[in-house]
Amino acid sequence: MKYLAILGRQPEISIAELEALYVDVLRQAPGLASFVADSVDIDKLGGSLKIAKALDRKPLEYLQSLPEGKITIGVSDYSEKASRKTTLDEALKLKKILVRHGRSVRVVESKDAVLSTATSLHNGLSGKNDRKVELIKVGNSWYKVIGIQDIDAYARRDQARPARDAKVGMLPPKLAQILINLCGPLKVGATILDPFCGTGVLLQEALLMRYRAYGTDISERMVEYSEKNLKWLMKSKSIHSRAASLAPVATGLARSSSPCQAPDSLESNTFWISRGDATSFQWVQPIDAVACEGYLGKPFSQIPSDMELKKQKQECGAIILGFLKNLASQIKEGIPVVIAAPAWLRQDGAYERLEILDEIDKLGYNVNNKSRKGLFYHREKQVVARDILILRKK
Ligand SMILES: C[S@@+](CC[C@H](N)C(=O)[O-])C[C@H]1O[C@@H](n2cnc3c(N)ncnc32)[C@H](O)[C@@H]1O
Numbered sequence: 001m002k003y004l005a006i007l008g009r010q011p012e013i014s015i016a017e018l019e020a021l022y023v024d025v026l027r028q029a030p031g032l033a034s035f036v037a038d039s040v041d042i043d044k045l046g047g048s049l050k051i052a053k054a055l056d057r058k059p060l061e062y063l064q065s066l067p068e069g070k071i072t073i074g075v076s077d078y079s080e081k082a083s084r085k086t087t088l089d090e091a092l093k094l095k096k097i098l099v100r101h102g103r104s105v106r107v108v109e110s111k112d113a114v115l116s117t118a119t120s121l122h123n124g125l126s127g128k129n130d131r132k133v134e135l136i137k138v139g140n141s142w143y144k145v146i147g148i149q150d151i152d153a154y155a156r157r158d159q160a161r162p163a164r165d166a167k168v169g170m171l172p173p174k175l176a177q178i179l180i181n182l183c184g185p186l187k188v189g190a191t192i193l194d195p196f197c198g199t200g201v202l203l204q205e206a207l208l209m210r211y212r213a214y215g216t217d218i219s220e221r222m223v224e225y226s227e228k229n230l231k232w233l234m235k236s237k238s239i240h241s242r243a244a245s246l247a248p249v250a251t252g253l254a255r256s257s258s259p260c261q262a263p264d265s266l267e268s269n270t271f272w273i274s275r276g277d278a279t280s281f282q283w284v285q286p287i288d289a290v291a292c293e294g295y296l297g298k299p300f301s302q303i304p305s306d307m308e309l310k311k312q313k314q315e316c317g318a319i320i321l322g323f324l325k326n327l328a329s330q331i332k333e334g335i336p337v338v339i340a341a342p343a344w345l346r347q348d349g350a351y352e353r354l355e356i357l358d359e360i361d362k363l364g365y366n367v368n369n370k371s372r373k374g375l376f377y378h379r380e381k382q383v384v385a386r387d388i389l390i391l392r393k394k
Contacts, residue, residue: 014047042147
């Protein structure tokens with residue numbers, strides 16, 4: 001089936017995520033891409049704000065077919081010349097005809113030609129209620145929204161975690177999902193290793209996506225934080241939007257002799273956390289995918305001096321290369337490895353990268369073309385960006 005994705009603020013990364021999971025991904029307009037999939041779960045797509053499906057009839061016909069009772073409609077127009085006014089006129093025109101046919105209609109207004117994610121979400125236009133719909137217009141084509149990113153759920157699980165550490169960095173849950181998805185399609189219950197697990201954001205998202213999570217970190221404190229956060233996650237299912245799907249995945253993984261500490265919760269064998277230096281640790285098998293935010297070095301708030309930058313590049317580069325060298329002999333051919341590496345803002349506005357791709361190649365990994373060009377995740381003027389490296393063991 002063909003879908004339309006409304007891409008997030010970093011569209012290149014959103015597209016890379018779609019390409020890793022689905023087929024026939026095509027840019028439709030700025031901020032929009034179509035793709036083909038059997039089904040889509042927006043709650044697992046960190047890089048897409050909304051997902052829509054093409055309408056199989058004219059918008060008015062579709063709206064007239066909605067079940068009886070008051071209907072709420074929102075229109076977002078992504079066509080080139082659309083404005084707030086033209087979009088609202090379009091929605092009011094539909095309303096007028098529907099009212100004439102005896103329907104009670106509310107139109108959700110927007111400040112722009114398109115409804116923001118928050119407006120759509122908070123007006124219940126996510127496709128779950130048959131009488132509350134958002135229509136998307138692109139040129140002459142019309143779509144119906146079938147899923148909206150639950151920004152409130154991301155904020156809740158980001159902010160409510162008991163163990164947080166601003167110095168270690170705050171991997172946004174959305175980006176954690178993207179890093180996992182960039183590994184490509186994985187089976188339910190696949191084991192994802194994060195060898196720099198920190199406070200456990202990636203492990204948390206892996207569990208919510210129904211994978212097994214295996215985390216290691218050099219710092220004992222971080223191991224404790226991750227453990228605390230994951231135990232909290234297991235106990236507080238009700239705060240997560242997909243509480244129902246957070247059921248334990250199949251059990252019985254032969255990891256009992258591992259050096260990991262298995263927490264004594266019900267879902268104990270869905271996650272493991274252990275202390276370990278990623279440059280020398282021997283992980284326990286199986287490992288189906290590796291996704292992590294590597295060591296990012298100092299958290300600069302200003303552009304570093306050339307000398308400082310050189311030092312940081314050496315330190316961070318050595319850890320990532322040391323880790324990849326250690327990992328290479330421990331994973332099978334074809335296993336995906338996705339790493340968010342640091343890149344530093346320069347005076348000219350570009351990002352200075354680690355420049356380790358050729359060495360990574362020599363260590364036995366294929367480097368995805370998008371990573372060769374650079375796939376950066378950053379907020380405006382953020383000094384340390386995340387340079388996403390998509391690799392696969394040769
Ligand atoms: C940027 S943080 C990752 C934060 C993490 N994504 C989170 O959700 O909190 C990098 C982590 O790498 C760990 N680290 C640094 N050097 C390491 C090494 N050689 N082996 C394993 N972990 C290391 C640090 O302790 C830190 O927790």
